[in-house]
Amino acid sequence: MNSIEGQIRIPSGCAIAAVISKDGNRLxxxxxxxxxxxxxxxxxxxxxxxxxxxxxxxxxxxxALHMFFNDRAVRKSCExxxxxxxxxxxxxxxxxxxxPAITDEPVIWRYFVAPLLSQLNNLQLDEKEYVxxxxxxxxxxxxxxxVFSSGKNMGAxxxxxxxxxxxxxxxxxxxxxxxxTAHGRYPTNTPGWWGGAHPxxxxxYSIVHNGEISSYDxxxxxxxxxxxxxxLQTDTEVITYIMDYLLRVQKLSLGEAASVIAAPFWSLIxxxxxxYDKKKHEFLRTVFPSLLITGPFSIVFGFNGGLMxxxxxxxxxxxxxxxxxxxxxxxxxxxxxxxxxPNAENMYAPAGGEPVMIxxxxxxx
Amino acid sequence: xLFNVTGLGFKxxxxxxxxxxxxxxxxxxxxxxxxxxxxxxKCITIEGVPGNALxxxxxxxxxxxxxxxxxxxxxxxxDGEIIIHGNIGDAAGYAMRGGKIYIKGNAGYRAxxxxxxYKEKVPVxxxxxxxxxxxxxxQAGGIxxxxxxxxxxxxxxxxPCTGMHGGxxxxxxxxxxxxxxxxxxxxxxxSADMGSVTEQISEYASLFGYDKEKILNSPFTVAVPDSxxxxxxxxxxx
Numbered sequence: 230m231n232s233i234e235g236q237i238r239i240p241s242g243c244a245i246a247a248v249i250s251k252d253g254n255r256l257x258x259x260x261x262x263x264x265x266x267x268x269x270x271x272x273x274x275x276x277x278x279x280x281x282x283x284x285x286x287x288x289x290x291x292x293a294l295h296m297f298f299n300d301r302a303v304r305k306s307c308e309x310x311x312x313x314x315x316x317x318x319x320x321x322x323x324x325x326x327x328x329p330a331i332t333d334e335p336v337i338w339r340y341f342v343a344p345l346l347s348q349l350n351n352l353q354l355d356e357k358e359y360v361x362x363x364x365x366x367x368x369x370x371x372x373x374x375x376v377f378s379s380g381k382n383m384g385a386x387x388x389x390x391x392x393x394x395x396x397x398x399x400x401x402x403x404x405x406x407x408x409x410t411a412h413g414r415y416p417t418n419t420p421g422w423w424g425g426a427h428p429x430x431x432x433x434y435s436i437v438h439n440g441e442i443s444s445y446d447x448x449x450x451x452x453x454x455x456x457x458x459x460x461l462q463t464d465t466e467v468i469t470y471i472m473d474y475l476l477r478v479q480k481l482s483l484g485e486a487a488s489v490i491a492a493p494f495w496s497l498i499x500x501x502x503x504x505y506d507k508k509k510h511e512f513l514r515t516v517f518p519s520l521l522i523t524g525p526f527s528i529v530f531g532f533n534g535g536l537m538x539x540x541x542x543x544x545x546x547x548x549x550x551x552x553x554x555x556x557x558x559x560x561x562x563x564x565x566x567x568x569x570x571p572n573a574e575n576m577y578a579p580a581g582g583e584p585v586m587i588x589x590x591x592x593x594x
Numbered sequence: 595x596l597f598n599v600t601g602l603g604f605k606x607x608x609x610x611x612x613x614x615x616x617x618x619x620x621x622x623x624x625x626x627x628x629x630x631x632x633x634x635x636k637c638i639t640i641e642g643v644p645g646n647a648l649x650x651x652x653x654x655x656x657x658x659x660x661x662x663x664x665x666x667x668x669x670x671x672x673d674g675e676i677i678i679h680g681n682i683g684d685a686a687g688y689a690m691r692g693g694k695i696y697i698k699g700n701a702g703y704r705a706x707x708x709x710x711x712y713k714e715k716v717p718v719x720x721x722x723x724x725x726x727x728x729x730x731x732x733q734a735g736g737i738x739x740x741x742x743x744x745x746x747x748x749x750x751x752x753x754p755c756t757g758m759h760g761g762x763x764x765x766x767x768x769x770x771x772x773x774x775x776x777x778x779x780x781x782x783x784x785s786a787d788m789g790s791v792t793e794q795i796s797e798y799a800s801l802f803g804y805d806k807e808k809i810l811n812s813p814f815t816v817a818v819p820d821s822x823x824x825x826x827x828x829x830x831x832x
Contacts (some may be wrong), residue, residue, distance in 0.1 A: 267625030267645070380741065497752065542702045544727065547665050547684055562664055563683075564625025564643045576662060576684065578702050580751065
């Protein structure tokens with residue numbers, strides 16, 4: 230029997246998880262997919278997804294574009310566009326398993342591409358800016374085509390469904406990466422479709438997010454001044470672009486970017502005794518006031534060679550970190566970490582606004 | 595009686611608990627929510643990690659967790675006891691109005707948020723280690739004790755007792771008035787103050803193997819709201 234809204238309560242609130250090997254050891258997606266099972270009730274089946282780093286070593290020098298198309302015709306016309314801008318090294322269907330839990334899938338392809346040098350010279354752009362602009366162009370101007378992953382040696386995999394089913398659908402047990410992030414979705418503002426599932430990515434940056442940011446529109450208005458287009462009306466997309474802007478364009482460090490988006494309260498900055506630290510925080514809050522993210526969030530931000538976990542400054546969402554040998558685990562709930570590693574050690578909950586940054590040893594990825 | 599609950603959903607798990615009349619040990623617990631919700635007359639031991647809202651609306655049952663617990667333990671509990679031999683997540687004892695929560699380790703953010711009391715119903719939470727930010731947020735009644743045993747560094751995070759308008763928070767050791775809102779006053783615990791928690795601290799010490807005299811003889815600081823209606827200037831007169 231179908232219940233209509235108001236007659237049924239679905240207790241849930243998004244789930245995130247991540248695992249990374251500091252030694253760059255590659256793990257299959259099996260662990261991270263299983264970690265989502267005890268958190269099943271945090272999602273409602275309207276979105277699940279994963280980001281995996283280090284999965285395409287044989288194509289490590291090429292941008293891996295993961296794309297959804299509404300139909301074959303859109304794919305064909307989009308490929309014409311791609312060929313004008315890139316050399317396509319390889320193009321293929323992303324292999325999937327047919328399972329009853331995942332239905333209505335779009336056409337899902339991936340392309341390993343290199344920007345055409347002539348175009349780069351012509352536009353006087355660096356490679357990453359060129360790829361980012363192309364992704365924005367496709368996602369804004371080409372109805373029925375959507376780039377959901379565009380980094381090197383990494384990829385996002387996402388769908389409408391529960392995350393543990395999405396993992397089976399994309400055959401993640403057959404990929405090996407040194408870092409994985411995961412998300413189970415309970416959409417609050419949008420109906421939930423394939424492109425709207427997490428992770429949200431741009432280049433090799435990816436975000437999985439549990440929460441509901443109240444500064445979305447203020448953040449969006451600011452970031453759109455710099456050429457980013459928020460096409461999905463969902464808050465996580467804007468966090469991805471903020472991180473890209475702060476790290477790639479403004480060249481801030483990870484810690485500084487965390488201090489911008491989860492800035493300490495003025496009263497706490499006022500009380501700081503380390504004067505350099507105090508000045509730094511005053512500077513960051515003054516220069517980037519519109520990039521402060523308010524409202525509840527816990528995020529895992531993935532990038533080539535590492536990840537960062539961060540809570541909003543009031544810590545309105547839960548997040549736990551644990552470790553074992555070369556691996557570090559992050560999840561919304563300790564139970565998810567125990568599924569990945571029953572003997573995980575040093576389990577702790579980082580404070581609100583305290584970034585946890587883990588990098589793979591130099592040269593190991 | 596021993597139940598292995600690996601892979602069991604929370605509904606089935608709670609049905610098993612309801613159907614049992616003797617003390618129960620749950621093994622292989624991993625993230626099941628709402629364990630023992632609303633139950634009385636039960637004695638439950640948990641191996642593994644119980645999920646969120648453990649013992650919510652608890653009405654007299656006794657729960658022991660041999661490890662860490664997640665968020666919202668004892669949400670709105672009315673009576674009974676929850677004993678955690680590890681750390682506890684955020685919002686422990688959310689709006690609890692009776693019973694006891696004893697935690698061996700540290701508490702996350704917002705422990706004791708909106709605890710309340712009425713006549714003989716006075717909930718008590720004792721935190722063995724340190725407490726996170728917003729301890730006792732909007733607290734309306736009941737007693738929170740932070741023992742700060744084996745704790746180096748700050749014993750409570752930022753903004754403790756924000757919006758507090760009833761009840762008491764005890765800290766073993768020093769806390770700074772500047773870290774608290776204006777409407778909260780700190781004072782050294784009197785013998786009358788200590789009298790209201792001696793029984794519970796003694797019980798806590800024997801549960802976790804501490805010397806109760808040593809704890810009770812330490813200096814305690816008490817935080818209380820400094821009037822019956824400390825926020826009337828913020829809202830309409832009432």
